Amino acid sequence: GAVVSQHPSWVICKSGTSVKIECRSLDFQATTMFWYRQFPKQSLMLMATSNEGSKATYEQGVEKDKFLINHASLTLSTLTVTSAHPEDSSFYICSASRARRADTQYFGPGTRLTVL
């Protein structure tokens, strides 16, 4: 149990376009979902925390207008990278938790975004 999927697994887009990444909890209800970003050879950095039905909480330095997060249901959260630029190219990982706090998290397989 506790499987989290992400779609797409990789995406290549042109600069200036928007890209949506989906994160789904397949067999449990995720009260909280987290979005992380990972640059090559670096650790994961938390971008934002989203609770179902409420606005996401963004970490310092993360532009909320650029990285739109929607957590419309207990099994789905989406991250939209708006007007993507090459510097947005990264590995994006989501995780889901049954609780509202940072309890045991279940991680998705990640989405590799390349912006040309």
Place this chain on the structure above:
Amino acid sequence: SQELEQSPQSLIVQEGKNLTINCTSSKTLYGLYWYKQKYGEGLIFLMMLQKGGEEKSHEKITAKLDEKKQQSSLHITASQPSHAGIYLCGADSSGTYKYIFGTGTRLKVLA
């Protein structure tokens, strides 16, 4: 803010050798998680430690949390090429309900 420092940053060992990875927190740990990641892939949960002095093992991997709950170690016995990857420690950032990750340790096992 709480930080997790891992050491070493990278490690290359011969197959069959034992190795240890450390994770040191700047504050008391209330839940310490170990994950393994292959580059470009998601995280695989290994173990969770909560109590001071706790030790858990799974197959050839043993993780310990010290009594003061500020340091954890991950020990691999008789390493194999399948153990290669990036090992990350993660923790509930005390009092903030956020999750932080360590700096990561890249492990390469030579056959």
